Amino acid sequence: MLKIGDITLKNQVVLAPMAGVCNPAFRLIAKEFGAGLVCAEMVSDKGILHENERSLKMLYVDEREKPLSLQIFGGERESLVAAAKYVDKHTNADIIDINMGCPVPKITKCDAGAKWLLDPDKIYEMVAATVDAVQKPVTVKMRIGWDEDHIFAVKNAQAVERAGGAAVAVHGRTRVQMYEGTADWDIIGEVKKNVSIPVIGNGDISTPQEAKERLEKYGVDGVMIGRAALGNPWMLYRTIQYLENGEIAPEPTAREKMNICMLHMDRLIELKGEDVATREMRKHAAWYLKGLPKTGTVRNEINQMTTRDGMSKLLFGYVEQIEEEIQKIS
Numbered sequence: 001m002l003k004i005g006d007i008t009l010k011n012q013v014v015l016a017p018m019a020g021v022c023n024p025a026f027r028l029i030a031k032e033f034g035a036g037l038v039c040a041e042m043v044s045d046k047g048i049l050h051e052n053e054r055s056l057k058m059l060y061v062d063e064r065e066k067p068l069s070l071q072i073f074g075g076e077r078e079s080l081v082a083a084a085k086y087v088d089k090h091t092n093a094d095i096i097d098i099n100m101g102c103p104v105p106k107i108t109k110c111d112a113g114a115k116w117l118l119d120p121d122k123i124y125e126m127v128a129a130t131v132d133a134v135q136k137p138v139t140v141k142m143r144i145g146w147d148e149d150h151i152f153a154v155k156n157a158q159a160v161e162r163a164g165g166a167a168v169a170v171h172g173r174t175r176v177q178m179y180e181g182t183a184d185w186d187i188i189g190e191v192k193k194n195v196s197i198p199v200i201g202n203g204d205i206s207t208p209q210e211a212k213e214r215l216e217k218y219g220v221d222g223v224m225i226g227r228a229a230l231g232n233p234w235m236l237y238r239t240i241q242y243l244e245n246g247e248i249a250p251e252p253t254a255r256e257k258m259n260i261c262m263l264h265m266d267r268l269i270e271l272k273g274e275d276v277a278t279r280e281m282r283k284h285a286a287w288y289l290k291g292l293p294k295t296g297t298v299r300n301e302i303n304q305m306t307t308r309d310g311m312s313k314l315l316f317g318y319v320e321q322i323e324e325e326i327q328k329i330s
């Protein structure tokens with residue numbers, strides 16, 4: 001049973017926070033596909049404090065998504081704590097997560113994201129100050145270290161624990177690796193052995209079998225799935241099914257995939273309007289098409305789409321063509 005603070009999750013599968021992806025439209029789909037916890041994309045502490053319209057919109061949580069974790073990032077104690085207080089008071093999120101993993105220079109230059117990984121004392125100080133200031137459980141998502149010479153994963157996680165953090169999610173890469181190489185799960189396993197708060201392992205889980213293997217081999221309390229769920233919420237559902245009953249559910253058909261893609265689009269339109277949603281859905285539609293046959297032409301055409309109806313016609317036109325071909329063969 002994975003419990004974060006006083007929140008009990010119904011399973012061990014967590015949707016990773018992903019900027020530009022984990023808004024209420026996709027999070028709700030992930031929740032409907034069974035995710036025990038969904039994480040929102042990171043929001044800037046300063047954006048919240050300056051009441052930047054875009055940042056405040058990112059704090060919206062649909063009741064149906066809960067339990068949900070909202071992630072903030074920042075490099076200064078005062079603003080981080082103030083933003084956490086805002087999230088605590090003004091949102092219906094269940095958990096406040098602090099980002100200590102973002103590798104991009106724009107963020108690390110401000111002492112935020114992965115920059116924290118070099119200084120366990122700073123981690124302690126910032127997490128303790130945040131925990132003191134809010135009611136909701138505070139968690140941290142971190143990478144294993146800054147670079148291969150500075151892997152302080154265990155010390156950093158222990159600092160989170162001492163400071164009163166309710167759980168830690170560990171992505172098994174260093175900041176310098178960005179998304180290259182492979183996640184080092186041995187280090188995630190070391191973290192698990194050295195703290196008593198829940199540890200959620202993250203990095204490179206691409207099948208239900210891998211999720212089960214990581215849970216068993218490294219003893220982590222939960223698995224966090226990111227890229228494998230892009231355009232593929234079935235990855236969450238199939239993993240949960242496999243963990244529960246040992247059965248691998250069939251892969252979705254092209255039509256099932258496009259039905260969910262359009263549900264995703266309709267929710268995104270409600271959230272952002274048709275223009276923005278259509279532009280954003282181009283990348284999602286390409287992800288939904290991944291793994292399906294003969295997608296070359298449809299993938300190119302996605303990028304010309306400017307309306308919901310255009311996208312729907314294009315995607316279902318592709319589905320019909322594929323279904324006809326399958327019928328001819330069988």
Ligand SMILES: Cc1cc2nc3c(=O)[nH]c(=O)nc-3n(C[C@H](O)[C@H](O)[C@H](O)COP(=O)(O)O)c2cc1C
Binds near residue numbers: 099205
């Ligand atoms: C498009 C994208 C956006 C991401 N945005 C965030 C973010 O906002 N906050 C965060 O902590 N991690 C973010 N990450 C990292 C993921 O949460 C996760 O740690 C990483 O993708 C490794 O897990 P995976 O191999 O399952 O994808 C992002 C990853 C991707 C691919």
